[in-house]
Amino acid sequence: MFEGGALALNAMHETRTVRVLKPFKVGPLPTGGSYIIMEFIEFGASRSNQSVISRKLC
Structure with missing residues (x-):
């Protein structure tokens, strides 16, 4: 699965x-x-706007 x-x-x-x-x-x-094992990301402000992230994935 990983x-x-x-x-x-x-x-x-x-x-x-x-x-x-x-x-x-x-x-x-x-x-x-x-x-x-994955890198660490500090998401910060981008985490609050999930719709922007969703559009980038499409």
């Missing part, structure tokens, strides 16, 4: 139309399950 999410995030990141988390690594955990 692999699919990482692929989607990378595709959105490459468009440069909206700022999204860049995934760095995904993989299985030795005890089961999996992990994803």
Whole structure:
């Protein structure tokens, strides 16, 4: 599941139309399950206007 999410995030990141988390690594955990490591983004004011972000994604 994280692999699919990482692929989607990378595709959105490459468009440069909206700022999204860049995934760095995904993989299985030795005890089961999996992990994803992503960059941290301070969203700030852009987070308050979800309609602008939604239009950028379309």
